Amino acid sequence: MLTPNTQSQWAQEVPRAGRIAAGNGLPESIELMGATLPHGRNEEIFGENEPADYVYKVISGGVRTYTVLADGRRQIGSFYLPGDVFGLETGDTHTLSAEAITESKILVIKRSALMKFAQRDNAVAQRLWELTGRELHRAQSHVVLLIKSAKERVVAFLLEMAARCTGDQIDLPMSRQDIADYLGLTIETVSRTLSELESTAAIALPSSRRVVLQNRTALNRSNA
Amino acid sequence: MLTPNTQSQWAQEVPRAGRIAAGNGLPESIELMGATLPHGRNEEIFGENEPADYVYKVISGGVRTYTVLADGRRQIGSFYLPGDVFGLETGDTHTLSAEAITESKILVIKRSALMKFAQRDNAVAQRLWELTGRELHRAQSHVVLLIKSAKERVVAFLLEMAARCTGDQIDLPMSRQDIADYLGLTIETVSRTLSELESTAAIALPSSRRVVLQNRTALNRSNA
């Protein structure tokens, strides 16, 4: 059960193709409009305020979007995993920066081509709008997350990540610093909270990047 | 200058019609598709998870959207003022509840009619998408706001409200509790922070609902 599976679960290329085509992304036909590019760990994919001429889809690996405040604090907006689309804007510039968390393959699609396609096909336009709607919903949940206690935030994060994979074992592609900057906490608080959850047997931490949910009931209780 | 203007600045009906038609809302023609309804203070306009069959536009007054956590904590998502559109969803239910902050007139439009219109007119579809995009941007800014210190949050709130009206005088339609629930703080902290800003002459508080920005430079310094 805890067989050390050295292959990260996110390394596989788009492991849920069916679901993605159905609700998560864009029609497959559209994927023909782009090229897949490799990105190294921590490599920038686009920067805040840059022209938003492309839309992106994670094929393998993982991506974080973020903004940096004047004094250096970094806030991560979202994590994107294989199958997720990111970088779609209604305005003409990106509102956040994006970086690869790990070695990633990213499908890049010209926005103008996508828009031309949407103009002819209402269903595509609808799909694009829904994508923005989903991002909005994500951001609204993020707001609610940030008013919770540290324990509640960490638990919510774990449940959110768990919801994106099958089973109770999560392989986190991101560092403690990334998690902290997503949750509005410090790495120390994230680490301490995880240790505490482990000590109450709610989770197991076979390694720092792997979390096993052992008691979802207890976790849900800690989720306010 | 501080003449007690008992008429709240938000009581006027859509004071910036030009700007609204241009970028803020929907073509005026569409407003013919709906009816204007009055709502009393604290009256619910729609509830979370209810079918999103209508789209709304503030004609006069003000609206708050919010969600309530299991333990009773309330998080306000946004404040809407005259000219603002709210309640537009890509899914089929509302993700937040909405209430009138003060006596308000609200234009109600059937979503199905709007969608039919959008299907024929690409520009309208585009406008609706942009509206969702604007909400997304708002929510992302809200996330960034919530990682800041109490003082920074209050200052950001004041600057945000000031950006929505002309001049340095702001009439707040909402209570301290509303502000606190928007900023993820307590009323005491909001009150203390406003008092502190007043004591440093950054703002004046001629009454609890009226704020005058006296030193934007100082405020921007406190905005990280």
Added chain:
DNA sequence: CGGAATATTGATCAAGATCAAAGCGAGTGG
């Protein structure tokens, strides 16, 4: 004028930040 709701101010407390020091683990070179 009276009373309820709302806002301010004060005193204390606690959650999480900060400062500091080990611990661990993957990769490197002797």
Added chain:
DNA sequence: CCACTCGCTTTGATCTTGATCAATATTCCG
């Protein structure tokens, strides 16, 4: 193969910010 290093993570001690508890003060209405 082992020791060393570098980056990341964990753990500990203390401090700070904002929450909580409590007592007025003010405003808004009937």
